[in-house]
Amino acid sequence: MDDRDLQYQKYKAILENYLEEQSEQTLYKGQQFSRKMIEQKISPEEAVSLHVSVLEELFPDIPEQLKNSYDFLLEMMIGYGFAYREHQSLRSRQQQLESEIEIAANMQQTLLAGDKPEVPNLDIGAISKPAQKMSGDYYHFVQDENDCVSVAIADVIGKGIPAALCMSMIKYTMDSAPEQRMQPGAVLENLNRVVEQNVDPNMFITMFYGLYDPRVHSFYYAGAGHEPGFFYDAEKDEFEELFTRGLVLGVSKKTSYQEYQRVLNGNDMVIMLSDGVTECRSTNGFIERDEIVALIRKYIHLSAQEIVEEVYRELERLQEFELRDDFTLVILRREV
Amino acid sequence: MNIQSCVEVRNEWDIVKARQSGRNIAKELGFGTVDQARITTAISELARNIYLYAGNGAVAIERVENGGKFGLKIEASDSGPGIKDIRKVMEDGFTTSGGLGAGLPGVKRLMDEFTIDSKENEGTVITSIKWLR
Numbered sequence: 001m002d003d004r005d006l007q008y009q010k011y012k013a014i015l016e017n018y019l020e021e022q023s024e025q026t027l028y029k030g031q032q033f034s035r036k037m038i039e040q041k042i043s044p045e046e047a048v049s050l051h052v053s054v055l056e057e058l059f060p061d062i063p064e065q066l067k068n069s070y071d072f073l074l075e076m077m078i079g080y081g082f083a084y085r086e087h088q089s090l091r092s093r094q095q096q097l098e099s100e101i102e103i104a105a106n107m108q109q110t111l112l113a114g115d116k117p118e119v120p121n122l123d124i125g126a127i128s129k130p131a132q133k134m135s136g137d138y139y140h141f142v143q144d145e146n147d148c149v150s151v152a153i154a155d156v157i158g159k160g161i162p163a164a165l166c167m168s169m170i171k172y173t174m175d176s177a178p179e180q181r182m183q184p185g186a187v188l189e190n191l192n193r194v195v196e197q198n199v200d201p202n203m204f205i206t207m208f209y210g211l212y213d214p215r216v217h218s219f220y221y222a223g224a225g226h227e228p229g230f231f232y233d234a235e236k237d238e239f240e241e242l243f244t245r246g247l248v249l250g251v252s253k254k255t256s257y258q259e260y261q262r263v264l265n266g267n268d269m270v271i272m273l274s275d276g277v278t279e280c281r282s283t284n285g286f287i288e289r290d291e292i293v294a295l296i297r298k299y300i301h302l303s304a305q306e307i308v309e310e311v312y313r314e315l316e317r318l319q320e321f322e323l324r325d326d327f328t329l330v331i332l333r334r335e336v
Numbered sequence: 337m338n339i340q341s342c343v344e345v346r347n348e349w350d351i352v353k354a355r356q357s358g359r360n361i362a363k364e365l366g367f368g369t370v371d372q373a374r375i376t377t378a379i380s381e382l383a384r385n386i387y388l389y390a391g392n393g394a395v396a397i398e399r400v401e402n403g404g405k406f407g408l409k410i411e412a413s414d415s416g417p418g419i420k421d422i423r424k425v426m427e428d429g430f431t432t433s434g435g436l437g438a439g440l441p442g443v444k445r446l447m448d449e450f451t452i453d454s455k456e457n458e459g460t461v462i463t464s465i466k467w468l469r
Contacts, residue, residue: 045370045373045374046370049368049369049370052369071369074369074370074373075373075376075377078373078374078377079377081374082377082442082445082446085442085445086428086439086441086442086445089428089441089445090428093428
């Protein structure tokens with residue numbers, strides 16, 4: 001007995017059963033049988049045809065007119081079969097695309113994953129979560145032989161794959177000019193040139209670049225239209241905005257970026273973020289920067305890594321676990 | 337037994353004629369009702385494409401044999417504008433989006449074999465076979 005016969009016999013048994021006694025149990029069996037048919041890729045027209053041939057066996061004297069009407073039904077179902085098969089083929093294509101994106105996302109992860117450096121007396125926390133599979137946010141640490149730590153945070157205006165491709169370019173540009181690392185303004189000027197020349201004019205990149213020199217406990221930084229970070233003064237127990245002046249990358253060929261400096265005393269913190277943090281939207285509207293500060297304050301007794309994770313967890317919950325934009329938060333704290 | 341036919345397609349009536357002769361031949365060759373309906377739908381779609389996009393052409397249907405295997409071959413040809421990007425029309429969702437036409441990928445799935453040959457400004461020939469099981 002081949003599959004087709006087996007199917008026929010099974011269907012016949014269930015149908016006979018149902019005709020005898022219209023029980024819910026038999027209908028349930030029917031539902032399970034239909035699931036199996038779908039698994040075996042039986043199309044709608046084949047299902048109708050199966051039904052009709054079983055009927056013809058059970059009732060050899062079906063009126064001719066009724067018989068003809070089944071031919072008509074079959075013809076109707078061909079159209080549904082058409083749509084069904086197209087749906088299946090589109091679905092398998094979608095699966096294929098998704099697995100390709102998955103691979104690309106993994107590549108991006110390995111590409112962008114900057115190891116968090118271990119520096120004496122500097123507590124570092126960093127978290128970056130993409131809204132979709134691929135992130136348009138970027139953060140990267142570099143540690144040199146003098147334990148100077150540079151940190152870059154960038155955000156491509158836009159999301160998904162185009163933003164991610166753009167991000168890779170930023171990464172390579174930064175890697176290719178290591179001698180500039182000590183001068184935040186120069187780093188941004190160089191990047192601005194590259195972005196202006198290579199990126200589509202309606203794609204913009206904002207960036208914050210900073211360098212911490214533990215020998216003089218100083219943080220040097222510059223920004224290109226990036227969401228301002230915060231400076232936490234431990235002695236005064238106050239948060240201030242880390243203001244920077246500078247155009248978004250890629251807008252104008254000749255742009256200069258002002259460099260700023262802050263001295264970090266014990267327990268002072270530098271907080272850097274992407275606009276995905278401040279543009280979190282809860283049911284009560286945008287989350288204010290004050291609220292971010294309040295969240296950080298709430299967890300200030302924890303380590304830098306624990307703070308960024310807790311803040312992310314709370315904001316994720318506020319947004320009902322649906323990130324609208326890539327989320328990146330980095331904290332540096334000078335330990336005493 | 338008339339085992340081949342050729343229907344010229346100029347208007348919607350001709351689509352019905354092509355369907356009819358395809359169904360008759362399919363029945364004579366011994367195809368089951370489901371396959372008859374599939375073959376007819378494929379013919380219908382191909383004839384309709386001729387009518388809509390080329391203006392006129394022909395649908396030829398004949399019995400084919402290959403190593404003891406019998407089948408039905410449809411050949412739809414026209415001298416219309418041709419298809420510029422064949423890969424595109426063979427993509428799912430390209431011709432069907434918006435309209436209810438099944439499109440060429442749908443026809444391909446209904447049949448066993450499918451080849452398409454087209455030149456811009458010269459015309460299109462689509463050949464498709466369904467084998468008897």
